[in-house]
Amino acid sequence: MPDIRHSRQLLLIAATATLAACQPAVVATPAPVNASAAAAPASPIGPTSLAPVEAGLRDYVRTHHEADIALLERAVNLSSGSQNVVGVRRVGDLFASELTALGFTVRWAEMPAGMRRAGHLVAERTGTKGPRLLLIGHLDTVFEGEGQRFVRQDTIANGAGTSDMKGGDVAMLSALRALNAAGALEGSRIIVVMTGDEESAGAPLDVARRDLIDAARRSDIALAFEGGRAARASISRRGSSSWTLTTTARQGHSAGIFSAGAGNGSIYEAARILDAFRRELSGNPTLTFNPGLIAGGTSVARDTAGTAFAVAGKTNIIAPKTVVNGDLRFLRESQKDSTRARMRAIVADHLPGSDAEITFHDSYPAMPPTAEGGVLLSRFDAVSRSLGYGPVEGDPPESRGAGDVSFVAPYLTGMDGLGVSGRGAHSPEESVNLNSLRMASERAAVFMYRLINGVR
């Protein structure tokens, strides 16, 4: 290792995007929501066996399983990274033709060209029967360029977007097809929104999510088809936001550090603040704040993407500037606000000779647990039992990243995780369990049937 003490150091620090939207966070097997104070009722609401018409929906899905897989293959083989405007639109066109055939009025919600996002597929059936349903999917994948193509091996299929979330989109369409074949869509009120930029939302966010929020304002219940598991669904997700801490100090000779004249430098000020965050604010599993990137020295220059810094400094110089980028995840907006106030107070308690400021940037709102969400989960639990797939409990909110359903949560009752099960989301090894496509389609079909017809 070279002697670096007096050499100019040039570092390039790169961080991955902080808002990997659909990826479940890595946490040690937390307790399900039902076990906590924010519990949903543990018992099912509604029949736990199938009515004849519901058995017909299940059989329709099973009969058309290979056709569903073929549709998924076509969708996966259209590369559609969030910034691939043409590719995302092609996936949208593919699903639009399916929805048109089911009696939906389909439109494409364009985004301004400067956002470099394709826009969203919005499809609607107007009627007077049952609650107004909002079905949420997304057309984009986390991979830009040519994604992994669809390769099937028995009941597993690999490929970009197989589980996140073209598989979920196909499950939604499969359920709608089964309902349509049974005449059960007649009179129903359903809006489908498949966003084109879920994995990397366009900026500004209020433009990128306006169509989705408009649809939510005209709906009662949102069902989102992000990846799911047989025994779990999500009625509560944490919100996420980001922050930037900048500390500054007088530059000077390292030999004088801690003296009244030289002060403590920007790096010690940043260390003080981060350690105080950890000591004073950690311990609540619903609240996390992670410094993902830190850069300090005599010069600190951020790249245009905001994920890399060029940093220079010397060990014999007291560093005048340090920048830290982090996230903040929370279960309630009030928790976000009070945490930010405490972080600001910690930042303001400067070491001698240094200064600091922190700025916050909103991203995904929180989707806190609600009684209505608990009832929805219990109705879904009954549907799952009816189909022989066993009980369903609520996902602990801290076990998932934020998702599009979070944007609509302030306006209606939402549930996520109705999609397919897979492995390796956000990696080149992404795959889907095709049996879960059938399960997700059957459960969505019977669930929507019961919601539309008030079966409980």
Ligand SMILES: [Zn+2]
């Ligand atoms: Zn996703």
